[in-house]
Amino acid sequence: MASENTAVLAPRTLKSAKTSYDSLRFLPWLFLAPSLVIYSIVVVYPMVYSAYLSLFRWDGVSPTKVYVGLDNYGILFTQNDVFWIALRNNAIWLVAALLLPTSIGLGLAILLNARFRGSHIFRSVFYFPSVLSLAVVGLIWTWIYHPDLGLLNQVLRAVGLKALARNWLSDPNIALYPVIIAATWNAVGLPMLLYLAGLQTIPEELHEAAKVEGANPIQRFVYITFPMLRETTLVVLAIMAINALKAYDIIYAMTNGGPANKTQLLSTWMYFLTYNYNQVGLGTAIAVVLFSLTLIFAIPYIRFMTRKT
């Protein structure tokens, strides 16, 4: 700005001096610095360092780490049975998280989108479990599954299905599924909210026009509502997948990975290996695997979030 140097324009110079001080290149950095510094130290640096640690054999305390290259990953994939159980459980969990909360959430959103007496109360009811901590959700559902006193078995016995009653959380073959049900109860609220918001953006005229053309409700859902919710669905699926891979608290509260490690997820098995068995190398390697899986779903999501900028 050459005009700033002309002394003739005294008042203006003063003002632009201030402006130029303000638009100093470092000013945005100043606004960003506190967040960036603490975020980089607490989240980013540990992430990178974890990836580095996964290349070593280390117990977490001794001063020497032994560099082993990719051996930890080799051990996990070829010698660690629980790792495969955890991987399989994560896959089951992921599929359930992509199907159940999303479809239930969409169904509820469509039902509750209309403004009618009490619609807000019903929305709150179905959203409510989402504000509870997963530890609390886990504890509450543990009572429901209690073999003798739990509601589930009581109901089964009362309706003559005694044969189905079992010790839900101690049966190695099925223990994961009751936990997934509990997690679903907690997870439905978010897709419902996002779908409710998405439904607001669909112009009423579309439905009106379709009705005039004689489209029935199902046709209108298939050809109008669902296609118009495409963006919302992408966001919902991405968030559900990312959250599914983060699942941890609820396992810890309900089964602690048992019985016989049959309900371990990568997240809980990482904790066990690292903090109970002092296998820091293996633990961090699991963390890296988990993070890589997350990236599959996260990269499209981040692309989407940073669009139009």
Next chain:
Amino acid sequence: MSQSLSQNPFLSGKSKVGLFYVVLIVATLFWLTPVITLVLTALKDAGDFAVNGAFSLPKAIRWANFSEAWETGVKNYFWNSVIVTGFKVPIGIVLESMAAFALTHMHFKWADRIFTYILIGLIVPMQMTLVPLTLLMNALNLIDTLTGLTILYIGFGVPFGVLVMRGFFRTVPVAIIEAARIDGCSWFRIFYRIALPLSLPAVVSLCILDGVATWNEFILAQIFLRSDELRTLPLGLVQFSTQFSTQYDQLAAAVLISVVPIVLVFLFFQRYFVAGMGGAVK
């Protein structure tokens, strides 16, 4: 929300409205069964529970469950959660909104790249950070302190906070900011006199979402708090459940105490949950 009930795709005639309510109420009761079970258990004595199970009306309401649970340790857990949440949320919001402001309105060349860098934090599984954080916190003598835990919470809160605040700052008209610039208003003043007041609903939303998330956080608390008297509620409750595994009445009362503040916040600030999540996907 402009849709009337009769235009709901599932309902074409008003005659079905009655059925619609019946279905919804049944679904509601079904959905709330776990909560009803919790409340019923918290109100009865252990003997009643052992005989009749969780899902039956208490023979006699036993309020003492709450006072006993409170004195057996929940009191400590509760206040620890209050302290951590009370420091984390306001500090976090100040930092996050400053950052979000720089990313939206300051014509910052690196804005997109920095935003992407910050978003990575949303997807990182906690497990990916635990070991190095343990080493770091150990070196700084911050293991087993509420201060250390609060610092971690602030760091992990940055991505979501920036995401939400950025979503809202983007709706502040550029014209207002530009007008203030031309009048010689400094960026700091624009931030706290214009952008922040205009985004007050966002600040409230974020406070609530963040408050709930902090109140409920488990894994970091589990790793970085070691002594019982420092535990926060979720951690304390799980501990409580393994220690007093047969005293369901007290455990239920403890869980209920931990849930009450969340329920109150939820009832009074409900619409902000919606607004906040809206901001997160804008």
